Amino acid sequence: MIIVNAGNGSGGFFTYQVLDKLGADTFGSLNLKPDGMFPNHIPNPEDKVAMAVTRTAVLENTADLGIVFDTDVDRSGVVDKDGNPINGDKLIALMASIVLKEHPGSTIVTDARTSLALTKFITDRGGQHCLYRVGYRNVIDKGVQLNQDGIDTQLMMETSGHGALKENYFLDDGAYMVVKIIIEMVRMKLEGSDEGIGSLIKDLEEPLESVELRMNILSESKRAKAEAILIIETFKSYIEEGRLVGWELDACGDCWVSDGCLVDSNDTPAPVDAQMYRTKVSSEEDGQYGWIHIRQSIHNPNIAINMQSTVPGGCLLMARVFLDKFLIASGMERALDFSQIENYIKSGNIS
Numbered sequence: 001m002i003i004v005n006a007g008n009g010s011g012g013f014f015t016y017q018v019l020d021k022l023g024a025d026t027f028g029s030l031n032l033k034p035d036g037m038f039p040n041h042i043p044n045p046e047d048k049v050a051m052a053v054t055r056t057a058v059l060e061n062t063a064d065l066g067i068v069f070d071t072d073v074d075r076s077g078v079v080d081k082d083g084n085p086i087n088g089d090k091l092i093a094l095m096a097s098i099v100l101k102e103h104p105g106s107t108i109v110t111d112a113r114t115s116l117a118l119t120k121f122i123t124d125r126g127g128q129h130c131l132y133r134v135g136y137r138n139v140i141d142k143g144v145q146l147n148q149d150g151i152d153t154q155l156m157m158e159t160s161g162h163g164a165l166k167e168n169y170f171l172d173d174g175a176y177m178v179v180k181i182i183i184e185m186v187r188m189k190l191e192g193s194d195e196g197i198g199s200l201i202k203d204l205e206e207p208l209e210s211v212e213l214r215m216n217i218l219s220e221s222k223r224a225k226a227e228a229i230l231i232i233e234t235f236k237s238y239i240e241e242g243r244l245v246g247w248e249l250d251a252c253g254d255c256w257v258s259d260g261c262l263v264d265s266n267d268t269p270a271p272v273d274a275q276m277y278r279t280k281v282s283s284e285e286d287g288q289y290g291w292i293h294i295r296q297s298i299h300n301p302n303i304a305i306n307m308q309s310t311v312p313g314g315c316l317l318m319a320r321v322f323l324d325k326f327l328i329a330s331g332m333e334r335a336l337d338f339s340q341i342e343n344y345i346k347s348g349n350i351s
């Protein structure tokens with residue numbers, strides 16, 4: 001039994017025209033009728049309400065799986081039979097575990113906001129993890145380029161739920177992702193396992209802390225992009241000059257971070273649509289305990305900061321250092337509204 005939550009977007013077809021025809025029981029599926037006013041919740045696998053109502057339907061109907069699509073079905077998320085939401089890093093891990101069984105040693109490209117634990121999960125299964133630029137097009141194009149360079153790259157996924165497979169012609173396709181998950185789930189059942197697909201990612205650790213904050217750019221909109229580039233490049237030079245103790249631009253092996261690639265030294269420079277860098281953050285006591293990723297938003301005149309920490313209070317500590325030693329020290333108050341960072345530091349919550 002499978003519950004589909006199409007969020008009143010266009011994904012209802014997957015229930016009527018795919019699952020029902022294949023003989024699945026889809027009773028209890030939600031929001032299948034397209035309605036551009038989206039009366040129930042935002043059709044988005046990253047949306048808490050979308051995942052929560054799907055969880056409830058899975059548990060109430062004792063279903064094997066729940067599926068959540070975004071409006072145009074290029075993104076998906078799932079809920080396992082125990083009601084656990086699988087999106088973001090967890091969905092990438094689930095897909096990686098399936099793909100790496102079929103293609104041992106494959107490279108998996110993701111955006112660079114994934115956890116250190118996801119990299120471990122992939123490498124523990126013999127895969128390579130290439131962390132690349134945010135933006136699904138960037139992630140997919142990177143996979144295409146790696147394959148052209150002779151590096152077998154079967155899966156490209158963003159934490160947003162966008163994903164493409166080499167076997168599906170590199171299409172950004174949320175329905176194909178869930179088909180792979182359903183096939184794996186059925187295979188496990190036929191082999192007599194009752195564990196459900198959630199068991200495939202049970203050794204994926206969750207980051208202790210994960211925070212996203214935004215800073216609005218104060219200049220007129222038409223100057224915002226140029227301003228953001230300047231700010232992010234200033235951040236980069238602060239790190240390179242060692243002004244933030246224990247902070248270091250992320251690199252992998254011999255590869256140096258330039259124009260966005262975090263792993264692959266064989267990078268063919270592609271036009272950069274938005275400036276972004278990831279920095280490792282370490283202390284003497286804990287070694288590397290976190291990272292901070294800074295980037296221009298693709299859609300809005302703001303800068304997005306993502307941070308993760310494996311030690312308690314690590315994100316607050318990074319936010320304080322970022323505010324005092326970079327934003328204030330470089331006089332960025334003229335260009336940026338960093339009230340969200342200040343509020344986070346004061347309250348420990350994101351406003």
Ligand SMILES: O=P(O)(O)OC[C@H]1O[C@H](O)[C@H](O)[C@@H](O)[C@@H]1O
Pocket residue numbers: 134135136137158160162296297298299300304
């Ligand atoms: O820059 P933001 O506003 O955070 O949006 C970032 C997102 O932009 C678009 O929606 C792209 O399709 C996504 O691949 C990307 O993750």
